Amino acid sequence: MDVAGASCSSSEALARELLLAALEDLSQEQLKRFRHKLRDAPLDGRSIPWGRLENSDPVDLVDKLTQFYGSEPAVNITRKILKKADARDVAMRLKEQQLQRLGPSSAVLSLSEYKKKYREHVLLQHAKVKERNARSVKINKRFTKLLIAPGSGAVEDELLGPSEEPEPERARRSDTNTFNRLFRGDDQGPRPLTVVLQGPAGIGKTMAAKKILYDWASGKLYHGQVDFAFFMPCGELLERPGTRSLADLILDQCPDRKAPVRQILAHPQRLLFILDGADELPAVVGPEAAPCTDPFEATSGLRVLSGLLSQELLPLARLLVTTRNVAPGRLQGRLCSPQCAEVRGFSDKDKKKYFFKFFQDERKAERAYRFVKENETLFALCFVPFVCWIVCTVLQQQLELGRDLSRTSKTTTSVYLLFIASMLKSAGANGPRVQGELRILCRLAREGILKHQAQFSENELERLKLQGSQVQALFLSKKELLGVLEKEVTYQFVDQSFQEFLAALSYLLEAEGAPGAPAGGVQMLLNSDVELRGHLALTTRFLFGLLSAERIRDIERHFGCVVPQCVKQDTLRWVQGQGHPKVVPVGADKKDELEDTEEPEEEEEDLNFGLELLYCLYETQEDTFVRQALSSLPEMVLERVRFTRMDLEVLSYCVQCCPAGQALRLVNCGLVEAKQKKKKSLVKRLTGSRNTTKQIPVSLLRPLCEAMTAQQCGLSILILSHCKLPDTVCRDLSEALKVAPALKELGLLQSRLTEAGLRLLCEGLAWPKCQVQTLRVQLPSLQEAIQYLVIVLQQSKALTTLDLSGCQLLGYMVSCLCSALKYPTCCLKTLSLTSVELSDLSLREFQAVKTSKPDLTILHSKRDTQPQPLKG
Numbered sequence: 068m069d070v071a072g073a074s075c076s077s078s079e080a081l082a083r084e085l086l087l088a089a090l091e092d093l094s095q096e097q098l099k100r101f102r103h104k105l106r107d108a109p110l111d112g113r114s115i116p117w118g119r120l121e122n123s124d125p126v127d128l129v130d131k132l133t134q135f136y137g138s139e140p141a142v143n144i145t146r147k148i149l150k151k152a153d154a155r156d157v158a159m160r161l162k163e164q165q166l167q168r169l170g171p172s173s174a175v176l177s178l179s180e181y182k183k184k185y186r187e188h189v190l191l192q193h194a195k196v197k198e199r200n201a202r203s204v205k206i207n208k209r210f211t212k213l214l215i216a217p218g219s220g221a222v223e224d225e226l227l228g229p230s231e232e233p234e235p236e237r238a239r240r241s242d243t244n245t246f247n248r249l250f251r252g253d254d255q256g257p258r259p260l261t262v263v264l265q266g267p268a269g270i271g272k273t274m275a276a277k278k279i280l281y282d283w284a285s286g287k288l289y290h291g292q293v294d295f296a297f298f299m300p301c302g303e304l305l306e307r308p309g310t311r312s313l314a315d316l317i318l319d320q321c322p323d324r325k326a327p328v329r330q331i332l333a334h335p336q337r338l339l340f341i342l343d344g345a346d347e348l349p350a351v352v353g354p355e356a357a358p359c360t361d362p363f364e365a366t367s368g369l370r371v372l373s374g375l376l377s378q379e380l381l382p383l384a385r386l387l388v389t390t391r392n393v394a395p396g397r398l399q400g401r402l403c404s405p406q407c408a409e410v411r412g413f414s415d416k417d418k419k420k421y422f423f424k425f426f427q428d429e430r431k432a433e434r435a436y437r438f439v440k441e442n443e444t445l446f447a448l449c450f451v452p453f454v455c456w457i458v459c460t461v462l463q464q465q466l467e468l469g470r471d472l473s474r475t476s477k478t479t480t481s482v483y484l485l486f487i488a489s490m491l492k493s494a495g496a497n498g499p500r501v502q503g504e505l506r507i508l509c510r511l512a513r514e515g516i517l518k519h520q521a522q523f524s525e526n527e528l529e530r531l532k533l534q535g536s537q538v539q540a541l542f543l544s545k546k547e548l549l550g551v552l553e554k555e556v557t558y559q560f561v562d563q564s565f566q567e568f569l570a571a572l573s574y575l576l577e578a579e580g581a582p583g584a585p586a587g588g589v590q591m592l593l594n595s596d597v598e599l600r601g602h603l604a605l606t607t608r609f610l611f612g613l614l615s616a617e618r619i620r621d622i623e624r625h626f627g628c629v630v631p632q633c634v635k636q637d638t639l640r641w642v643q644g645q646g647h648p649k650v651v652p653v654g655a656d657k658k659d660e661l662e663d664t665e666e667p668e669e670e671e672e673d674l675n676f677g678l679e680l681l682y683c684l685y686e687t688q689e690d691t692f693v694r695q696a697l698s699s700l701p702e703m704v705l706e707r708v709r710f711t712r713m714d715l716e717v718l719s720y721c722v723q724c725c726p727a728g729q730a731l732r733l734v735n736c737g738l739v740e741a742k743q744k745k746k747k748s749l750v751k752r753l754t755g756s757r758n759t760t761k762q763i764p765v766s767l768l769r770p771l772c773e774a775m776t777a778q779q780c781g782l783s784i785l786i787l788s789h790c791k792l793p794d795t796v797c798r799d800l801s802e803a804l805k806v807a808p809a810l811k812e813l814g815l816l817q818s819r820l821t822e823a824g825l826r827l828l829c830e831g832l833a834w835p836k837c838q839v840q841t842l843r844v845q846l847p848s849l850q851e852a853i854q855y856l857v858i859v860l861q862q863s864k865a866l867t868t869l870d871l872s873g874c875q876l877l878g879y880m881v882s883c884l885c886s887a888l889k890y891p892t893c894c895l896k897t898l899s900l901t902s903v904e905l906s907d908l909s910l911r912e913f914q915a916v917k918t919s920k921p922d923l924t925i926l927h928s929k930r931d932t933q934p935q936p937l938k939g
Contacts, residue, residue, distance in 0.1 A: 079329075081168050082138035083129055086145055089161040090125035093154055098125070100152040105144075137329035140178060178330045182294050188322040189284035189296070193277055210278050211421045211452070213271050214411040215245055215264070243287045246279050249408060250289070250385060259406035260378065261386040263345075266410035268564040268605050269453025272389040275410060276341050279387065283339070293385065294337040301344045302559075303546070304368035306522045313362040313371050313380065332362050335381035344563075346390040346601070348372060348401070349519065378403040411711075412450035421452070425459040435462040445482075447716075453562050454479060457486045464489050478686050480612025483568045488625050490541060497537070502626055504538040507531050509573035512560065516570040516606055517591075522546075522557040542569070564605060571609035575622055575630045589634055593641045604679055612686030614638060639692065643699035645680060677705050678714065684724075685717040690779075693724040702730040702784075709737035710767055719774035722782050727809060730784035738767055738796050766795035772803035775810060782807070786814035786843075797824035801831030804839060814843040822851045829855035833862040843870040853880045860887040860895060867894060872901035881909040888916045888923065900927040 093101060102120045105128075115135050123131060132141035142165050149158035196206050249262045264272050276298065282288045283296045297320050304316070314328045331338070348369065349356075359366050359374035362381060374380030376388070388405070413421060419436055426432035439446050439458060449455040487505070494501040511531060515521060523543075528534040533543075542565060543558040560566035574589050589610065595603050612618065614635045622630055681703070684693045697703070703721070708714065722731060766772075775782055792800075797820055804810065813832070820828075829852075832839055842859070846852055849871075859866060876884070887893060905913070905927065913925055924936050 079133070079138040082142050083133060085142055085161060085164050085168065086129045086132060087125055088164070089145060089149065089157050090128055092157045092160070093125075093152075097152055097154045097157075101148055101154070102128070104148045104151045135333075137178075137327050137333065140327050140330055178327055181327055184322060185295060185326070186284045186286075189280060193281045193284070193298075196274070196277065206278060206281055210274060211413065211417050211424060213275060213417070213452070214414050215275075216409045216411055243282055246282065246288055249387070249406070250292075259404065260382075260384070261376075261388065261402055261405040263402070263405045263407045264387065264389045264410050265391065265407060266412070267451065268391055268567070269451045269562060270410050270412045271452040272391075272410050273343050274452065276343050276387060276389050280341055289339065292337070293339045294334070295331055296339040296341065298341045298343065299372075301342055301368075301372055302347045302521045302563075303557075304372060305347060305349075306520065307368055310365040310367060311371070312365045313359070313375075315365070316371065332381070336383040338381065338384040339387065340375055340381075340384055341387045341389075342372065342375065343389050345372070345376065345388045347519075347521075348376075373401060376401040376403075412452060413455065414450075415446075418446070418449050418455065421449075421455050422459060425456070426463065431463070431466050435459065435466065438462070448479060448482060451479070453564060454482055457482055461486055461489045464493060468493075478612050478688055480568070480609050480686050481618065481688075483565070483609070484613070484618060484621060487572075488621065491625050494537065499627075501537055504533060504536045505569075506573075506576050506626070507533060508538045508542060509569045509576055512566045512569035513573040515566060516603065519602065521559050521563060521566065523559065525556050525558070528558060567606040568609045570606050571613055572622070574610060574634055575613055575619070576626060576628060589637050590641070593638065608679075608683050608686050611638065611683040612688075615687045615689040615692070617688075635692075639696060642680070642684070642696040645700065677703065678708055678717075681717050681721045685720050688720075690724045693721060694726050697721065697724065697729060698726045701728060702732060704732045704734065705736060706734040707736065708733075712767065712770075715767060715770045719770035722771060723774040723777045723780050725781050727781035727783065729782050730786070730812075731782060732784075732786040732788065732814075733790055735789040738790055739793055766793065766799045768796045769799045772799040775803045775807045778808055780807070781809050783809050784812040784814075785810060786812075786816065787818050788814070788816040790818045792818055792820040792824055794821055794824045794827065797821075797827040801827040804828070804831030804837050805834040806836060807838060810838055812841040812843070813839050816843065816845045818846070820846075825852045825855050829859050832859045832866065835864060837863065838865055839863075840865050841868040841870070842866060843872075845871075845873050849874050850877065850880065853883050857883050857887040860884075860893050861890045862892065864892075864894060867896040868899070869895055869897070870899040870901075871903065872899050874903060876900075876903055876905065876909065878906060878909060881905070881912055885912045885916045889919055895923060898923065898925045900925065903927065 090098065090101070102123065106114060106117045106120055115131055119131055120128075132145060135141075136144055142161065146158045146161050146165075149155070149161065194205060250258055250260075264275060266272050279288060280296055280298050283293060289296075295317075297317060299316065314332065317328055317331065318324055318326055355367065356369055356373055358377045358379040359370040360379050371380070375384070375386060378384075378386075382403075388402070418439075422436040422439075423429065423432045426435060439449060439462070445458065449458055491498055491501060491505070511523065511527070511533070515523065525534065528539060528543075533539050539558070542560055544561050546557050546559060547555070560569075574592070592603060592607060592610065613622065619630045619635075622628070684696055687693060703725075705718070710718075722729075725731075774780060775785075792815075804813070815828075825846075831837060832842065844852065844856070856869075860869070888895060888898070900913075910927075913927070917923060917925055926936060
């Protein structure tokens with residue numbers, strides 16, 4: 068048993084002994100009065116029911132008192148009741164024994180009094196947060212509100228069928244009202260006990276979680292609902308050696324070791340646990356990961372966290388969980404009915420606020436902000452708070468040195484590398500020494516990432532001669548953990564994404580086979596198994612970003628080294644060796660898509676891998692490399708993705724670079740953007756009615772549509788399957804269809820769109836310069852579409868194949884179609900009607916068309932038969 072557990076057990080035994088001695092001193096009449104007074108003496112609004120007290124003897128009373136109130140608080144309660152029962156002499160003796168044997172602190176605070184003491188302790192502990200440059204600032208001064216969008220009841224994005232897709236809710240700024248709403252749920256179901264805040268690295272999840280804890284302690288959040296809130300960094304708990312119970316972890320956060328832990332845990336519905344970085348939990352199965360169910364069992368941090376997440380440990384407690392959204396599927400199996408919210412970073416307004424909070428000098432803040440605002444790409448990247456901090460830090464250094472703010476950055480990788488370059492330049496004469504220290508730090512970062520290690524001991528730093536170095540002060544933060552005998556000092560990177568960036572950089576700084584070089588080279592990183600893929604995703608992304616010719620030149624210049632060519636070659640070969648297990652050849656029989664068949668469940672990591680691969684390619688910003696990489700992946704398949712603007716920026720870049728003959732298939736993807744909640748200024752509200760010019764809304768798909776029109780874009784096939792296509796998307800897609808130089812095939816398979824959307828798409832398809840030769844249509848509302856398809860058939864000079872396989876064609880629709888096919892300007896060569904039920908009259912109409920146009924091939928079959936050409 069651990070020390071905390073042993074001390075709890077001994078004090079509990081002493082308390083029971085004192086209680087029993089005091090109650091046995093009472094006469095029968097005094098004992099009767101004691102039971103009556105105890106019934107009427109609630110603590111924190113609770114009292115022991117009379118039915119359990121009425122016939123209790125002293126032994127029974129001791130059991131009930133300690134079970135209901137906890138051992139030491141039960142002594143305080145008993146003393147008060149003894150006075151009310153006219154047994155003051157017994158109460159006095161009990162107090163003397165309590166002070167003598169349990170110590171003075173045991174007789175001081177009740178649970179309600181300890182709540183106040185604990186809140187004051189939290190306010191003191193979390194009033195300031197350490198900046199990444201080690202200075203401390205007040206949390207209220209540094210915290211800038213983030214956009215938080217309410218999500219679904221699942222960790223991964225909930226992607227419904229087209230007919231069920233909900234309209235996205237507005238993203239709200241993270242004030243106390245938004246934080247209070249997290250645990251409210253909706254009007255149609257119970258309040259959630261588990262809320263998940265998910266978002267990419269550096270987006271501000273940890274800061275938001277700490278602000279929630281601070282606001283709770285200030286009395287602004289969850290008033291009357293939460294008595295105690297505990298902040299638990301998952302990474303630290305997983306790396307702690309030895310075993311500890313949940314009770315021990317709670318004691319670690321209390322101002323002293325005399326906290327009434329049993330009383331606190333006796334009411335889990337009044338507790339909030341903030342689990343920060345739950346994506347750090349390994350995907351382990353077996354006894355070592357079995358959820359803990361006893362809050363006093365000394366066990367591993369993994370079992371305690373698994374117990375809390377699965378709600379097998381304290382099932383009534385509230386959980387606020389933060390996680391990256393790289394691979395949330397791994398976390399989904401551990402959670403019980405979670406409510407999800409997405410942290411989206413800074414709005415444009417909040418970016419400006421952050422700049423003015425960061426810079427002490429208002430003139431410098433204005434100059435830096437104006438420069439970033441004019442750089443569209445850099446300004447967009449600043450929605451991530453950590454990137455914003457790096458940008459501000461670099462600009463501050465350049466302003467202090469009187470340099471021109473002319474350096475631009477396109478990707479997160481380039482921003483991070485710019486920070487490293489700025490640090491090396493500022494080292495001056497110490498540059499070579501700092502270079503060497505940074506190389507060693509990169510090696511430490513890589514070893515930690517591969518071992519799933521974020522905490523490093525003083526001994527490790529001393530072994531690598533980094534203790535007291537400049538890079539330690541800049542990149543590592545010091546943490547002191549309470550140990551059994553003494554404080555344990557550990558170090559971790561100022562942000563996990565920095566560890567991942569430096570780990571990626573290490574692969575370019577050290578040639579394979581050299582001392583300290585990574586074993587197995589980049590192949591070891593890239594070929595990691597699925598369980599590690601999510602954990603290594605950002606490191607992999609940074610690696611790709613560092614492989615562009617421009618970044619390699621920067622690295623060689625700043626570090627005075629030659630980057631091995633094999634790193635880039637091996638990475639390219641790895642991409643070219645990738646494939647998607649669920650690819651369906653374009654143009655194949657679509658019968659299966661129409662049937663509601665059950666498909667085996669896939670790991671979330673597999674579903675996200677296609678998009679993650681595109682993110683990696685985007686980071687390179689090297690068109691030639693991307694084109695070479697995509698040449699061996701003829702079809703890009705993205706399934707069940709709820710697209711963000713950044714996702715579309717990434718996809719659009721890759722589409723613009725894709726080689727000739729490339730196909731893109733979007734399956735069950737969300738193409739509707741969540742709106743930001745904005746307040747109109749007073750001037751706008753007063754003058755709004757006079758403004759008659761209505762701004763045309765831009766669709767989420769606009770960047771992709773613009774990429775398709777680029778002359779170097781080789782995208783020839785676009786398939787939209789089971790997607791909801793708003794009118795704005797259809798309008799932008801229609802404009803792209805008119806001028807896309809390479810697009811030869813368009814598929815609209817079981818997607819939901821309005822009649823206006825259909826009209827817009829067909830307008831683009833009928834455009835004289837439209838290059839689309841094959842159109843595949845499977846729409847539930849084909850009755851509305853037929854009139855527009857007729858126009859396309861009559862006017863398109865390029866369309867030669869129309870695939871209506873699986874559609875329902877009524878008699879009047881067949882008549883309209885046949886009239887269009889007979890039209891002199893109709894260029895169609897193939898009409899596919901696989902699995903289409905046709906009446907005898909409709910068959911005769913198609914045969915008449917075949918007679919008048921012998922060059923037209925009409926393929927038709929009933930279900931479960933091979934399609935055969937109709938004869939005229």
